[in-house]
Amino acid sequence: MNGRFRRARLDHASLFFTGLTGFSTVLILLILGVLVGFLFIQGGSQLSWRFITGGTDRDMFDPDKAGILPMIVGTAAKVALMTVFVIPVGVITAVYLTEYARSDSSLTRVIRGAVNNLAGVPSIVFGLFGVGFFISFVGGSMDRLIGGAEPVWGKPALLWASLTLAVMTLPVVIVATEEALRAIAPGLREASLALGATRLETIVRIVLPNALPGILTGAILAVGRAAGEVAVILFTGAAYFLRDLPGSLQDKFMDLGYHIYVLSTQSPNIEATRPILFGTVVVLLLLTCTLNLAAILVRARIRRQLRAAH
Amino acid sequence: MPSPPPPPDRADAWRGIRRGQRSRPLEWVVERLIFLVSLTAITMVFLIFLFVAREAAPIFLGRVNSAAVLERKAPLSLDELGRLSPEEVRRNLDLTAEEFQRMPPAWIRELALFRHEKHLEETRNADKDAGINTVAWRHLLLPHQWSDYDRPEFIWQPVSTIHKYNIVPLFIGSLKTTLVALLFAVPLALAAAIYVSQLANPRLKEWLKPAIEMLSAVPTVVLGAFALLVVASLLQQAFGLEYRLNALLAGLALGVASIPVVFSIAEDAITSVPRSYYQGALALGASKWRATWQIVVPAALPGLFAAVVLGFGRCLGETMIVLLASGNAAIVSASLVDPARTVTATIAAELGETVVGGHHYRMLFVLGTLLFAITFVSNLAGDLVMHRLKRRLEGAR
Numbered sequence: 001m002n003g004r005f006r007r008a009r010l011d012h013a014s015l016f017f018t019g020l021t022g023f024s025t026v027l028i029l030l031i032l033g034v035l036v037g038f039l040f041i042q043g044g045s046q047l048s049w050r051f052i053t054g055g056t057d058r059d060m061f062d063p064d065k066a067g068i069l070p071m072i073v074g075t076a077a078k079v080a081l082m083t084v085f086v087i088p089v090g091v092i093t094a095v096y097l098t099e100y101a102r103s104d105s106s107l108t109r110v111i112r113g114a115v116n117n118l119a120g121v122p123s124i125v126f127g128l129f130g131v132g133f134f135i136s137f138v139g140g141s142m143d144r145l146i147g148g149a150e151p152v153w154g155k156p157a158l159l160w161a162s163l164t165l166a167v168m169t170l171p172v173v174i175v176a177t178e179e180a181l182r183a184i185a186p187g188l189r190e191a192s193l194a195l196g197a198t199r200l201e202t203i204v205r206i207v208l209p210n211a212l213p214g215i216l217t218g219a220i221l222a223v224g225r226a227a228g229e230v231a232v233i234l235f236t237g238a239a240y241f242l243r244d245l246p247g248s249l250q251d252k253f254m255d256l257g258y259h260i261y262v263l264s265t266q267s268p269n270i271e272a273t274r275p276i277l278f279g280t281v282v283v284l285l286l287l288t289c290t291l292n293l294a295a296i297l298v299r300a301r302i303r304r305q306l307r308a309a310h
Numbered sequence: 311m312p313s314p315p316p317p318p319d320r321a322d323a324w325r326g327i328r329r330g331q332r333s334r335p336l337e338w339v340v341e342r343l344i345f346l347v348s349l350t351a352i353t354m355v356f357l358i359f360l361f362v363a364r365e366a367a368p369i370f371l372g373r374v375n376s377a378a379v380l381e382r383k384a385p386l387s388l389d390e391l392g393r394l395s396p397e398e399v400r401r402n403l404d405l406t407a408e409e410f411q412r413m414p415p416a417w418i419r420e421l422a423l424f425r426h427e428k429h430l431e432e433t434r435n436a437d438k439d440a441g442i443n444t445v446a447w448r449h450l451l452l453p454h455q456w457s458d459y460d461r462p463e464f465i466w467q468p469v470s471t472i473h474k475y476n477i478v479p480l481f482i483g484s485l486k487t488t489l490v491a492l493l494f495a496v497p498l499a500l501a502a503a504i505y506v507s508q509l510a511n512p513r514l515k516e517w518l519k520p521a522i523e524m525l526s527a528v529p530t531v532v533l534g535a536f537a538l539l540v541v542a543s544l545l546q547q548a549f550g551l552e553y554r555l556n557a558l559l560a561g562l563a564l565g566v567a568s569i570p571v572v573f574s575i576a577e578d579a580i581t582s583v584p585r586s587y588y589q590g591a592l593a594l595g596a597s598k599w600r601a602t603w604q605i606v607v608p609a610a611l612p613g614l615f616a617a618v619v620l621g622f623g624r625c626l627g628e629t630m631i632v633l634l635a636s637g638n639a640a641i642v643s644a645s646l647v648d649p650a651r652t653v654t655a656t657i658a659a660e661l662g663e664t665v666v667g668g669h670h671y672r673m674l675f676v677l678g679t680l681l682f683a684i685t686f687v688s689n690l691a692g693d694l695v696m697h698r699l700k701r702r703l704e705g706a707r
Contacts, residue, residue: 014599024501096348114351120689122627128678133361200337228529231629257531264535292527296520
């Protein structure tokens with residue numbers, strides 16, 4: 001009798017705490033849903049062909065005339081250039097960590113520690129780093145070499161913003177690529193070696209092609225992270241207003257995230273420019289959410305492959 | 311019971327094979343290059359610290375003096391003016407020849423008198439503060455009795471002649487918003503992590519985990535703008551707050567941003583607890599919940615701690631949300647519904663207005679260096695705890 005009573009009470013506790021934790025989960029999803037839903041409903045009406053393909057040349061704060069093409073182009077340029085820098089370095093680091101390094105050596109642990117730490121550096125510190133290293137030091141040195149009176153490289157530019165973002169997203173690419181490399185069946189490598197290929201040949205011809213989905217995930221996640229990043233580019237390349245699209249690496253650029261910041265803080269009439277703001281938010285959200293969704297799908301495929309391989 | 315030997319390393323598997331191969335110089339070079347490129351991450355962490363600290367170094371080393379130099383030339387007294395020629399008087403009073411011609415002598419006397427007295431009054435106040443080196447450690451950390459205040463105060467006010475650089479209000483602002491964020495995010499994220507990893511049915515789990523992690527797809531500038539334009543007024547009306555933008559609002563938005571971080575790490579920690587712990591508890595008659603709460607969660611506790619520490623680092627370093635939603639007033643107050651100015655928002659808001667190499671510019675790099683140091687330590691601690699936990703649990707498997 002006593003035993004049955006205890007069981008029953010425990011079950012109540014079970015039910016209660018399962019419910020509580022389940023409720024927390026639902027609450028988080030609700031926050032996400034309300035946030036994204038509200039923004040899409042508010043901003044969806046502003047979306048039009050003219051808004052997306054229009055320039056800011058007429059009036060940046062007039063909802064009937066403003067367009068965000070320069071911001072879309074600027075954001076695309078920023079992430080495209082970043083990808084060019086970050087993918088080779090990230091993939092090569094991951095190859096070293098999984099294919100060459102012994103996992104118990106102290107160097108490997110230091111590299112892993114550095115990668116983890118890089119992932120946790122505040123974005124504004126990356127911004128300061130961009131100013132102190134890329135603009136002042138690298139750019140300044142290049143200017144001294146050229147010897148002109150006007151700074152050519154020692155000022156905020158697309159190149160410096162992309163490089164700083166590449167440093168920031170390096171851990172994302174390394175971690176995703178590493179996961180993909182580990183998911184490749186060891187038998188593939190062994191077969192290649194048994195046929196007389198060298199280690200490097202095996203990596204280039206067998207391992208990397210098979211890890212392509214993982215590298216893609218890393219690239220997608222890095223782009224998703226960088227696309228919405230504002231603190232890094234505040235002082236390394238973003239511009240409040242430009243008449244022209246960026247044409248070279250030395251140009252500054254307009255950016256979707258930075259434009260959202262400008263519209264929320266420096267708008268002459270916050271109520272009137274609200275539609276432009278939410279329209280821009282929707283475009284940026286569409287971009288980052290699609291990228292993250294794609295990464296989740298590719299990653300789910302790799303995980304299945306991983307389970308099959310081991 | 312001795313733990314089983316760890317599975318052979320993939321690198322070890324290569325090693326035996328490699329010996330039999332003829333050496334190829336080109337491959338040797340490429341492999342060295344791969345090694346060098348893999349050092350990029352270490353180099354970058356080092357460079358970040360070096361170049362952020364480099365700009366801040368003169369202040370850390372006490373080589374900067376920000377004492378205001380009063381360059382205003384003192385307007386002459388009437389007696390002194392009387393000894394000058396009319397042309398010199400005109401130049402001294404900054405008047406054009408035409409203005410000087412049209413002004414009656416009485417007006418000129420009045421003007422000279424007014425300027426002289428105003429100057430005396432200004433210097434009486436300013437002189438007391440002007441000699442102070444405001445970037446000395448004492449003035450960065452301790453309250454100071456400024457001449458136009460009633461009592462010693464912590465003031466961050468890098469404007470006008472005397473730049474006041476007390477960093478205490480900024481760190482209080484950062485800690486306040488971070489505290490609110492963690493109080494909001496940690497219980498939710500940990501509960502969700504427990505639910506998703508242990509209690510939810512496996513098919514649901516496949517969906518829940520990526521769905522919660524989708525929250526990290528929302529850029530922080532979007533969260534900040536949402537808090538500023540939508541939530542701020544709702545929160546103010548709901549609680550009758552005095553200020554629309556405050557630490558509470560910024561903290562809540564920050565909490566939403568840190569939920570996916572805390573959740574992911576906590577979920578990872580709980581999942582790495584061997585399934586045998588859980589099954590053993592069930593076999594002994596524990597309910598699902600009891601096995602989770604009394605066996606699995608205690609085993610993963612260091613990991614949950616790591617999740618909170620890493621969440622703390624993320625909140626402290628977040629910029630755009632606090633820049634948009636915190637109200638940006640550098641005040642020392644314990645109230646969570648007062649506006650707050652954080653370290654990150656200060657750097658973001660002020661770096662654009664500074665002179666490169668000036669003391670204000672260097673002060674912002676000092677803030678950056680401190681921020682980097684704090685997050686470096688908290689990240690290192692979090693990672694170390696997580697690493698140890700996983701090794702221990704793997705050994706026990």
